[in-house]
Amino acid sequence: MGVRERVRESGFVKKILSIGLALLASAALVACGPPPTYKVNYALEEAPEAHIPKKIVVLTPDIVLS
């Protein structure tokens, strides 16, 4: 199962929030700081100067539209 199917079936998505939940989330954001939605490899975390890429190649994306 690929990431598209996994996301659709998980029921766990970060951006589906009702207005009330969004307000609560905003309050929590102010109190606790931003949630770590992105994921950083430990190598990048430990030695960012050595691992943050300077030269990047963008490979052809795979976007499925229906």
Added chain:
Amino acid sequence: MTEKVEEWGRQASGNVAKSLRTQLQSRPGVRIVTLPSLTRDEQQRVDQHRALYDQVAAAAFEHTMGKAGENPNVWPHKQSHFDYTLGNGLKFLKAKTGADAAIFAVGADQVSTGGRKAAHALGAIVGIHVDLGYSFLTIGFIDLNTGDVLWFDYEYYGNGDRDMRDAGDVDGIVQSILENYPGVEMKNHKVARQ
């Protein structure tokens, strides 16, 4: 009923590639390298790694996103020691382009027809939910030397108000994903405060 539309997919993929290049190029110290023409064998290897990224991204999504209370499948040790990798099969791209990293982008967009939108509006009146489609994009930075997934995030819109055929919509989605990149200082700051 959903129907895959190849032409729309190509258009959306082009929008994503262009947006990634433009937005990253504008960052200080970042240089975007053009992908050279590849041999048939090299192209196959890239395609295989894109498919592998799809699977790895699915696992990373399932096991590292959210907290244990929100996501029953979360693995805390993977959150604290994010070590997903594709293996070093793309090393040839480093030799060929001089790039340190490659970006994989995988996503989907379900565009609603006029009939579905009308059904959604009608359903809202009588209390029946009609799904309006969704837009989803994941971006992964892959170390070309090791294959390690250096950075990973995604964006999901479940209300059908984005259309990835539209370059402006794609710019917004990509910007939203990249706003935390690389995010190391922010993450370390958060860890230090805990």
